Amino acid sequence: KLGLDVIELPADETLPEGVFVEDTxxxxxxxALIYRPGLPGRLKEVDIIRTILRREDHCIVDIKDPLATxxxxxxxxxxxxxxxxxxxTTxxxxxxxxxxxxxxxxxxLLRVKKGAHLKNFVSMVGMDTMAIGGSDIAKDLLRQMEEMSEYKLYKTITLRDDAAANCLWINETSLTSRLGPTVSHSELLNSEFTKIDCVLSNRCLLFNRPKEYNNNDQ
Known part of the structure; x- marks a missing residue:
């Protein structure tokens, strides 16, 4: 429906957090900037994603600073x-x-209160358009973005539920757990992952295939 090529990773019982590919x-x-996981047990996840992205002709950049998280x-x-x-964690x-x-x-740079993750409160749902949650943390993030962003003409859609503000904007369509009729959207089931505070974007990496081959790893 959206014209996507989906690369589905096989299940691996030795990688309990492997479903969270956004972390890599x-x-x-x-x-592709490859992250250094804070937990040694997640190194295999990064290696798997690096192999896939190199196969897809992305330029691979590894983080050099050992203190960077x-x-x-x-x-x-x-x-x-x-x-x-x-x-x-960042x-x-x-x-x-x-x-x-x-x-x-x-x-x-934005300060996220209480150690939560930025995209648990805000995401893109259209060209220059953000969905943002209704909590105090979300409101504080919006204030920071309005004050410090380079681009000053973003539009915002405020949602009562923070979890609803995590969307995937793909090919002019927003994929979401729940959202009002403001933009074209499709709904995805996320009830089980919501129990562990896992939002839609945690479980995917979105990219366009480079038009030209590039193997200049850095």
Whole structure:
């Protein structure tokens, strides 16, 4: 329906957190920044994703700073800039790694209260349009974005439920657990993962296939 090629990873009982592929990389314009997991037991997950992305002709960039930590749930790309949430699993060095990997885009740092992840409260649901939750944490993030973003004309859709604000915007359609009729959208079941505070974006990595082969790993 959306014109996607889906790469489905096989189940691996030795990787209990392997379903959370968002934690392994951020991908933009044919470049994949590979994260360094905080838990040694997750190194195999990163290796699997690196192999797939290299096969898909992405330029692979590894984080050099051994002190850098970053979680995919804290990195939001708007199409114009990156927002990086500083949280219990994403630090300043990790945010600098994003800025280094994608120098053509501004990177704006946001403070996420109570150690939660940025994309648990906000996501893109259309061109220059964000969905944002209704909690105090979400409202604080919106205030920070309005004050510090490079682009000042984002539109926002405020939702009562924070979990509903995590959406996937793919080919002009927003995939969501629940959302009002403001934009074209399709609903996905997420009830079981909601029990462990897992949102839709945690379980996928979205990318366009590079038009030209690029094996300049860094």
């Amino acid at each position: 990389a951020v991908i933009c314009d044919g470049t 970053i979680d995919g749930g804290d990195v939001l790309f708007t199409g114009r800039e990156f927002f990086v949430g500083l949280s219990k 630090n300043l060095a990790g945010a600098k790694a994003v800025a280094s990997a994608f120098p053509e885009y501004p990177v704006t």
